[in-house]
Amino acid sequence: MKPAAQVFDLQKHYDLGPIVVKALRGVTLEFPSGDFVAIMGASGSGKSTLLNLLGGLDRPTHGRYILGGVDVSQMNDVELSEIRNQMLGFIFQAYNLIPQYTVLENIALPLQYRRGYPPITTADEDRCLELARKVGLGDRLDHRPFQLSGGQQQRVAVARALVNDPQIILADEPTGNLDSATSNEIMEMLTALNREGRTIVMVTHEPDIAEYARRQIVMRDGVVARETVSGMADHGAPFH
C-alpha cells in the first residue's frame, strides 16, 4: 500500500519564554493508504499536537511531513488551507458545528472554500443531501445544531468531513462526549468509511474505541512509546 502520509522526526516546541515545552520530540510514522490508526496515551503526551500537525493546522518546529507524496511541512497559510480543504476531513470531540447554520448548511460549509471558489452546483447540493441521508439525518436537514443530540451532531460532522471527498479523516476524540451506545454507532460509521478506502487517524482515550482501529499507537512524553496491530502481538515502534 502506498503511504497516504508520512512524518519524519516530527518535533513541536512551544517557546513560553522562560521554558520551552517540547510537545513532540521526534515522531516518525507512516500511514499507509487505507490505514485506520488510533493514537492513545496519557493526557499531555502530545496526541492532539500530532493530530493538529497532520491536519495542517500548524507547522512543525523540526522534521518533515509528507502528505500524498508532497512535503507540506513548510507550506504557507494559503497552501495549508487548500490542503485542509481538499485532502483532509476533520471530526472533533466537541462536534464544532456552526450554530446559526442548518444541518445541510453545515455539511456544505467546506464547499465555500474550494480552490478557485467555484459556484455551488446542483450536483454539490445532491451530494450534501446524499451524505445527510448516509449518516441518517435525511429528515433533519433544516434543523439547527441545538435541536440535535450529541450523536446526531457528530453525524453531521462526519458528513461535513466527507463533503470534499478527502483522502484522510482526522478525528480528535470523536466519541469523547458520547455515551457508549452512540460511540459505537459513530465508530461503525468510521469503520465503514475505512472499508471504502479512506485513511483514518483517530485520537482516543478509550481502549475499546481504539479496538475499532487496525493499529494502535501509544504516545508518551512527545514520542511514540508503543505500537500494536489489532489481533497481533505487541511489536514496539517500527521506525526506531
Add this chain to the structure above:
Amino acid sequence: MSFARFLRTVQLGLKSLLLHKLRSGLTMLGIVFGVFSVIAMLAIGEGASAQAQKQIVALGATNIIVRSIKPIEGSSSAANQGGTPRYGLLRSDYRRLTHTIPTIINALPIRELPREARHLKRTLNGRLVGCTASYLEVNHLNVISGRFITDADQENLANVVVLAFDVAHELFPIEEPIGKTVQIDTVFYSVVGVTAERTPSAGIGGSLTAQDFNKDLYIPINTFRARIGDEVRTPKQGGMDSEHVELNQITLSVRDVKDVMITSDIIRDTLQRFHAEKDFAVVVPLELLKQADQLRQIFNVVLGSIAAISLIVGGIGIMNIMLATVTERTREIGIRRALGAKQRDITEQFLTETIVLSGSGGVVGILLGLATPLAFQLVRWFTMNFILDGGGAMSETSRMFSEMSPTVALWSLPLAFGISVGIGVIFGLYPARAAARLDPIEALRHE
C-alpha cells in the same frame, strides 16, 4: 472575487446581522445620522447657491446699484432746515461718476414715483419710472412689442410710455396698447412698447427693498423732469409732505465681474466727497453671492461637524460591535479555518459583514436625506416663529435662510453611500484582520 461569490458573501453577512436585529440597528444609527448630515449639508449648500444665482441673474452680476435714501429724521444738515428736504443722488453725481470712472461701460439714471395710470375707465396703481434707453441693456430686459425709449425721445421731451407686461395686460386686456394713450396725473402719454415679463427681485438688506417690476411704466427721464420735476408733494395727514430728489437710482455696469468690487469702492468714495449726509447706498448684487457663501459656510461647518462626528462615532460603534462579534465567534472562525478558509476568506467575511452594516446605515441615511427639503421647511417654520420672533428685524442671514429652499443634489446620493461604505472598510478592517490572524488551533479550543 466573482459576482456570485460576492453575492454569497453579502448574503452571509446579512444573515448574521439579522441574527441580532436590535444590535445591528443600533450600531447603524451613527452612520444613518452621518450620511443624513452629509446629504443635508450638500442640499442646503446647493439651495443657497441656487438662490444667490437667481438673485444675481435678476440684478446683474456686473451691476452696481446706487440708491437714494432718505436720511434719518433729525440728522438733517443746516441746508435743509426750514425748506423742502433735499436728499439723494444728483444729476451732477451721475455725470461725475460716468465721466471719471473708466471701468464703467454703461450707466442708467432712474427717477421713480408711485403713480396712478389710467386708460379710459381702467386705472392701475403703478410705478412711474423715468429712465433712458440703457434700461433694457442694464437690466437684461426685452421688449415684446413696439420699441423702448430712445435718445430722440429724451431730446424731444416726448410724451411716450413703455408699459411693463402686467400694466399692458391690465390697462389693455383686449386691445393692442401700442398707439393708445395712458394718462398719468394730467398728462397723456402715447404707448410705444411693451416689455417682457420679469421675475420680481428679492430685497437686499434695508437699502434695496423687494421690487415688482411688472407694475412699471417707463418714460424718458427728461420728460419726467419736465412734467413732474424734482420736487414732489404728497398729501399727508394735516398738510402736504414734500421732498426734493433729483435721481432715485443710478445703475452702473462694468465690463468684467472682477472690476465690480474696486469700482464700487471708487463710487462710494466719490459720492462721499460730495454728500455731507449719508443719503445714498451702494448695493452690489455680487455681494449677495458672498452672503450666500457665508450662509452656506455656516451650514457647512455645522452640518459637516455633525456629519464627521456621527460618522466617526458610528464607525467606532461598528468597530466595537465587530470586535465583540469576532470574540463571540472565535470558535466559528476556528471551524472555518480547519475546513479550509484562508486568512483572506475570514477577512472578507467580516469586512463584508461590516460593510453590509454600514452600507445599510447609509441607505437609511440617504432615505432620510431625501426628506431634507421637508425637514428644512419644518426647521425654518419653527425658527421663524419661535426663535427669530416672527420676522421683525431680520438679519441678512435669516433673510437668506427664510427664502432659500434646499435641493438634494443627485450626485450627493452615491457620494453619501460611498462614504458609508468607506467607513465600513476603515473601521471594519481591524476587526476583520484580527479575526483572520487568530491561530486556528486556539480558536477551535475557545469556549
